[in-house]
Amino acid sequence: RTRALFDWSGKGLKKAGPSTPVEILGLDGVPNPGESFRVVKTEREARTAIADAKVSERDNSAEIKKASLEDLYSNLAEGQLPHLNLVVKCDVQGSLEALCAVLEKLATNEVGVSIVHRGVGRIAESDVMLASTSNAVIIGFNVRPDSNAKRMAELGGVEIRIYNVIYDVIDDVKAAMSGLLKPVLREDTLGEVEVRQIFKIPKVGRIAGSHVVKGLVRKTAKIRVIRDGIVIWDGRIASLRHEKDEARELKAGMDCGICLEGYQDFEPGDILEVYDVIEEKRSL
Numbered sequence: 001r002t003r004a005l006f007d008w009s010g011k012g013l014k015k016a017g018p019s020t021p022v023e024i025l026g027l028d029g030v031p032n033p034g035e036s037f038r039v040v041k042t043e044r045e046a047r048t049a050i051a052d053a054k055v056s057e058r059d060n061s062a063e064i065k066k067a068s069l070e071d072l073y074s075n076l077a078e079g080q081l082p083h084l085n086l087v088v089k090c091d092v093q094g095s096l097e098a099l100c101a102v103l104e105k106l107a108t109n110e111v112g113v114s115i116v117h118r119g120v121g122r123i124a125e126s127d128v129m130l131a132s133t134s135n136a137v138i139i140g141f142n143v144r145p146d147s148n149a150k151r152m153a154e155l156g157g158v159e160i161r162i163y164n165v166i167y168d169v170i171d172d173v174k175a176a177m178s179g180l181l182k183p184v185l186r187e188d189t190l191g192e193v194e195v196r197q198i199f200k201i202p203k204v205g206r207i208a209g210s211h212v213v214k215g216l217v218r219k220t221a222k223i224r225v226i227r228d229g230i231v232i233w234d235g236r237i238a239s240l241r242h243e244k245d246e247a248r249e250l251k252a253g254m255d256c257g258i259c260l261e262g263y264q265d266f267e268p269g270d271i272l273e274v275y276d277v278i279e280e281k282r283s284l
Helices: 043-069 072-077 093-104 125-133 147-156 166-178
Strands: 004-006 023-025 083-090 112-120 137-141 160-163 184-201 205-218 222-227 230-242 249-251 255-260 271-280
Touching: 083 093, 083 125, 083 166, 093 112, 093 137, 093 166, 112 125, 125 137, 125 147, 137 166, 147 160, 160 166, 184 255, 205 230, 205 271, 222 255
Parallel strands: 083 112, 083 137, 137 160
Antiparallel strands: 004 023, 184 205, 184 271, 205 249, 205 255, 222 230, 222 271, 230 255
């Protein structure tokens, strides 16, 4: 219930019309910036409206959480364009327009830039709330967050970046966008192994008695079976042995026994190509 109304000078009011700034006493809690008031005639109507609002807020929070936790690389796999979301606050309108224009031009066909909010003035709690719900980074140019906004950002894990040189903003945003680029997968060939004899071990199966022709064979590496120049299997090593001992790595000129994960149809003369897959980060 509204227990008292005061105008800007502290004078008591009976009612307030449109565009009238007022101080309200009687609320159970402190509303968030940007929330609206709805006046109803009875307490029953108020309770119904509050219940509906809480249900709507819970549903929206669930949707926001789901969206913010989705992995950017899974979006890439689904053909969706990953975005770097930004809330931009500047000291003057001219700086704001210039900075936003530059940031929007940084978008590429692989990574987008979305400015979810732009404004002039200090970084406030409402900016932090918006950044939290939209999974955005706050960019402040020649402005600072107030104490409440800073505390809210720390509690909510919202990142606030403060700058006074526009080129520093561009460099940092480019670096952040580079982190959203899908890495390049590069294959690094480690060595070749030739199958020379097949051994049958009870409870284990067929083992490829092999010779490391060049390079090396590493137990943690990937391996493909090549027969007459055709790849017939690709997977991982289950066991690598030298004589009777388990080995981690063997070099050219050494003999070994190899057991593969899920494949035993070796034939003498098969070539086992050993390789690693390396992820290389990309930059803009």
